Amino acid sequence: MVPLLLVTVVAVRHHGVLADGFSRLRAAEWPWLLAAAGATCLTWVAAAFTRQGAVVERLPRRRLLAAQFAAGAANHLLPTGLGASAVNLRFMTVCGIPLARSSAALALYLLAESVTRLALLAGLLLAFPGALRLGPLLPHDAMGPLLYAAGAVVVAAAAVLAGVRRLRRAVASFLRTALGELRSVHARPSRALALWGGALAFPALQAAGLALVGRALELPVPAVHTAVAYLAATVAVALVPTPGGVGSVEAALVLALVAAGGPAAVATAVVVAYRVITVWLPLLPGALTLGALVRMKVI
Template sequence: MSQSMTQVLPQPLPQPVARRPRRPVYRRVPVRRILCLLPLAAVAVWVLQHRSLIGSGARQMLTANPWWLLVAVTMTGLTWVAVSFARQGAVHEPLPARRLFVTQFAAGAANHLLPSGIGASAVNIRFMTGCGIPAARSSAALALYFLAEGVTRIGLLAVLFLAFPEALRLGQVLPDRSGAAVMAAVAAGVIVLLVGALLIRPVRRLVGTFLRTALSDARSLHRRPARALALWGGSLAFPLLQAAGLVAVALALELEVRPPHVMLAYLAATAVAALIPSPGGIGSVDAALVIALVSAGAPAESATSAVLTYRFITVWLPLVPGALALAALVRAKVI
């Protein structure tokens, strides 16, 4: 009886299995992993394209004094410390010191992949916004850093030029006025572009808002002596350490040029090369440095060797570790 009743009673219907909503295709793509590998791939391609320059710089290092080369490497490492101080001085909020330093190291690699410092600027803006600083104030801090670094660099150049007016003899390197004509044309083009952009109302409104934010932040930062000292001290130390690195390379290769003249040549060359937007200054900085050192009295072959060695230490040697640091920061969602 019981068996027949159980057979007559209706069995419960199976419950439908809830299907998980299908994720969009773009969410299934491992975007962050791809972004981690992009810096390494870009560096690999770039190294292959410039392998002859890397080989030349490495060969020059084999004949140089290793102790002075170690000094040059140390000066290069200290530049990231100086930049870290300057970046901290441009914002009110305290930034995590270790992450800030690693970010500057990684930004150096990104800076060699995009022209005119775009890579380093993008990395630093992402880092500051990740630390809770709004995008407008991050951009204002970036502009304040560039202003401080530019003022200190030009100020050092003016002081050294007044102290050693005979250091650079450009007339012997550029006998005609073609170089001055090119520089004037580039400067005129930049001025025309800026004026044309400011004539457009949306651009003018955006620039006005940005300038008001930047000026407000700059005034409040300079009321805090610690921030002002970090900003201007780091901005002053940065070009000094860069120039000191070139002096150490010149001493390692026994370049017959006085150290103050080498520093003046470096500051003048980088100021001119900044007008030519190339990734990492490859080509523009190299040519300007060779011309400046030759005008300071160095033979052309020795000047080329010094520039190749210096660029190997400051650009090529930290490039792969910097790309690895950049990939690690992307993976850790720091930037």
């Protein structure tokens, strides 16, 4: 019942976004919206492939796919991906994988997803250098403070590791386990293909979903430019600790679509409709699936 209660709270807090999104959907071209919904469903399949590729043991396929659907709902109720990580960590431990190796597999999944997302964004920017115009959105003197802040975080983390011996040992032990898991997975071509192929397909399908919604609402931005805008926006908000990125993702996507050349009003409509399809429509069935998997002791 807790996931259902949280869904209700989140829906009440964002009822204006929901109402606006559903009103936008009524005026859209439905074939393109159905294609966007199909791309959203395929993201759960891609996530299941990536999770399987991160471990050597064979995981039960149907339960793995159901866990990804439930993890999506949990991810929108807890900050910064903690919900999906907790669901998948519990799922792997229930499947008999030790906690240390499950944690290493989770880290490997996050690494693969981050690397492929950044690589896909870099590749598209190299192929289409004019896809995103950040000049009007990013102040000229903003890059320096951002780099200094990132450097300060790295230095602070290194200082903490150097000063706390117990933490240093725990990190070293985790890294050894993670490297061992990395070697074991890449010793099996099928696992490596599932890991990196699923990690690449996941952001590609998400970007395709936004492009399809843009086509449904007649956004005057090429599909590739829309994909670049999506990838850039999601990379930018990756560290914002909001549940499911609600609020921060919408703002970043609107700014990115405007930077790609879209009118602000149409870009807002596209983003709201896209978030209804990818977040709000699956949220209640995902929460029900999460509760069922907990009761069945799958997680």
